Amino acid sequence: VNLILSQPNPEFWLILFLCLIGFIFSFYQVSDQKKLRPIIFLRGILILILVLLFLDPKVEVTTKNSNDMKWYLYLDRSLSMSYHTHPSVGSLVSGFDQILEKIERKNVPIKIFGFGSDLDTSWTVGDKQIRDGSTDLGQVLNHIRSNEKNDLAGSVIITDGQVNLGAEIPSENLNINSPIHIVGVGDETPLVDVSIHAIDAPPVIIKGENADLDVTISSHGTVNERLNVTIYSGKKLVGSKVVTVSGDGSLERVRFRINPTQSGEAKYRVQVNALPDEINIQNNKQIVPIQVLKNEYTIALITGAPNFNTQVIKQIISKHSEYRIDHFIFRPNGYTKNLKSFWDTKYDLILFDNHPIEENAKEWQSYIRIFAKKLVSHQSSLAIVVGNETHEKSLASFLGLMDMTLNKPLIEFGSPYEWELSPRWDKFFPFHIINFDNMDLTNLPPILLQFEVDSSQGIPLAHFSISDVEVPLLMVGEKSSLRFMVWTSPELNTVYYKTRNSQVSDLSQQIFDPVFSWLMRTGNGQDYYFRSEKNSYQQGERVTVKGKAIRDDETIMEGFVHVSNNGQRINSKPITYDDNTGYYTGQFWASKSGQLDYEVEFIHGDKSMIVNQGSVQVQESQVELNHVYLNKDPLKKLAELGDGTFRHWDNRLSLISQINPVTKLETFYSKVVLHDSRWLVMCILGLLSAEWVLRRRLGLM
Incomplete structure (x- = not known):
């Protein structure tokens, strides 16, 4: 004092x-x-x-005041540590206990941690299992940094350096003042492992078109072998190629060309033969699901009486080369094409154009039951574009198949009325938003209304606004598997021709393209398709999800892939778009074993929508077996940055001389x-x- x-x-x-x-x-x-x-x-x-x-x-x-500072000992408990030929698991456990015993004899305060995917202190209570599915050395370094102010004398890390989770081993700017000594475990020569590293394949293709599958084969250890890579579709061998692998983490690529002949989801199995000394063969086989879309969609266009809408409809359809039209035109002496072929042919869409009319109404009234059976058995969709000659009673009968009715008209049908797209359009077609700069879409050419359809069983996408009453113009809906559309004005041609030289010259095309596509399920009900590079991953691997739009004009710049496990969201990562390839890509870590579900969310303006869902299987702990060797050089660099020393496991006891009691004298x-x-x-x-x-x-x- x-x-x-x-x-x-x-x-x-x-x-x-x-x-x-x-x-x-x-x-x-x-x-x-x-x-x-x-x-x-x-x-x-x-x-x-x-x-x-x-x-x-x-x-x-x-x-x-004087305090005895502690030494922290970190033991790698990941699965790769138990697969080294030297030391064995038993030797590793007993050797670590031997180090602890000699340190305690010197009366050096110590604290023991095990690490793998997580950091814990369970070793001190008797849990001496070496089985964690991955190695995160970054969390060890973060733990050291956060405890340097808590009387930390130094650290000892016992590991093989196979980091496959979290940050890589740093090579500079460690920002740790206490010494770090490292004991390296295992041989520097990796054990042999061959795996299918990635499969680059399109998530969706058109039936009959060629598609390439680029398979990447990775190999580790001392190996120089010729391996056979095969691809199967079911039990059928699609292709086989020989590839020479050289080990040491090398990547070899082989390409297969496929040409699916059936639409739907095609599953291809890619596998590479296993080597005699390989300890992990679960990564030698992968399943590749690819969605195959139809290359042709057939449309039956039935015209009851000649009208100006017919040419407009055919003009809209002809913009798509995959659409094929069978046109049946009623004549007093029959149809321009035999109706027998209509009943025998499976159509994706049946389109009534000013049909039925007075002259054939009785005939088609007799067909109503067999027509309903055709729609159900052939899974066809129905579209109706009314005309001036459309027979009201017959129309009502066909609308009844979709549980729709005609309302008693409350307005005069002889005058044209203003119309507009409904706000429901953006919700129904979120990625087909009709957006024209500096154009008022409410200022569209007035057209006549022929019939007033009850909208309770459908979704109006365009309507007339008459005295604050919305009367449906374009309506779509779905009853069980039957999709339908009704256009209630005979003046579709007026919309088409009166907007040709305006800012909305392709308005009719923009309206009916997504509607026809939806009716015929051209994208199999989806606008985007995504798939993972593999169907099966190992815990700790990076999962890559790639996707593509069905139509080239649908480009969304903001999106996310959300990852869930057992219904609980565990991760969200952004999705990027590559202008050169036209693919969307998202990546996340396979952090948990079991099934990981993912869903792709796109954001367009102020709206968001889940456009695709999928899942991947994650195998527990197997990623550790891909790299079973001592990763010496990064560990030596880490010891140098930490002002410590590096030594092999066989020389571990020489470490004891470096660990001495340290007293911290504090003056207040x-x-x-x-x-x-x-x-x-x-x-x-x-x-x-x-x-x-x-x-x-x-x-x-």
Whole structure:
């Protein structure tokens, strides 16, 4: 404890001199009265304290404390550590216990951690299993950084350096001040492993078109072999190629060309033969699902009476080479094409154009039951574009197949009315938004209304706005497997021709393209297709999901892939778009074993939609078996950056000389300014109170 006083000035000495004279004078005045001496004594102390305060007194207190610093020992408990030929699992466990015993003999405080995919202290309670599915060395370094202020003397890491989760082993800027010693486990020559690293294949193709599957084969260890890579479709061998692998993490690529002849989901099995010394053969086979779309969609166009809409409809359909039309036109002596072929042929879409009419209404009324059976058995969709000659009663019968009815008209049908697209359009076709800059879509050519259809069983996508009443113009819907469309105006041609030289010259095409595509399920009900590079991954691997739009004009720049396990979302990653390839790509880590479900969400403007869903199977712990060797060079670099040493497992006991007790001596300084001390104030008040009590007892008050 030190008392620090400021340098006294002349004023201080003057005040001190006057106080002393006053004190001595008072003392001699009452020298013969012993009862008053205590009061004089208390006043003298009080005067002394007040005079000392002029010197700005400070009290400095110094205390010292010593703490024994701890050493942290980290043991890699990942699966690869148990597959080294030297040391074996038993030797590893006993060798680690031997290190602990020798350190404890030196009375060095230690704390033990096991690490793999997570960091834990279960080794100290008897859990000595070596079986974690992955290795995250980054969390060990983060743990060291966060504990350097907690009396950490240094760290020892026992590992083979096979990092397959989290950050890579740093090669610079470690930002750790305490020493890090590393004991490397295993041989530097990797064990043999061959796997299918990735399969680059389109998620969706057209039936009959050629598609390439690029298969990447990875190999580890000392190997120089010719391997057979085969691809099967079911039990049928599609192709086989020989590839030479050279090990040491090399990647070899082979290409197969496929030409699927059936639409639907095609599953191809790709496999590479296993080597005799291979310990992990689960990664030698993968399944590739590819969605095969039809290359031709057939449309039956049935025209009851000649009208101007017919050519417009055919013009819209002809823009798509995959659409084929069988046109049946009613004539007084029959049809331009035999109706027998209509009943025998399976159509994706049956389109009534101004049909039925008065002249053939009775005939088609007799067909209503067999027509309904055809729709169901052939899974055909129905579209109706009314005309001026469309027979109302017959139309009502065919609308009844879709549980739709005609309303009694509340307005006059002879006059044209304004119409507009419904807000429901954007919800029904979120990626077919009709958007024209500087164009008011409510200012469209007025057209006639022929029939008023009840909208309760369908979804109006365009409507007339008449006296604040919305009357359906274009309506779609679905009953069980039957999809249908109704256009209620005979003046489709008016929309087509009166907008040709305007900013909306392709309005009719933009309206009916997505509608016809939806009716015929041209994308098999989807606008985008995504698939993972493989169907089976190993825990700790990176999963890549690639996708493609069915139509080239659908490009979304913002999206996410959301990953779930057992219904619980565990991750979300952004999706990027490559202008050169036309593919969307998203990546995430296979962090948990079992089935991981993913869904792709696209954001367009202020709207979002899940466009695709899928799943991958994740095998537990097997990624560790792909790299069973000592990753020496990065570990040596890490030890150098940490001001520590690197040694092999066989030389582990030499580490004991580096681990010694470390004591941290801490000195604490505290300073008390007496001016600000409440204890001094209390002392002064105590002296004044004591004097008051004495004076009262002596009768001086």
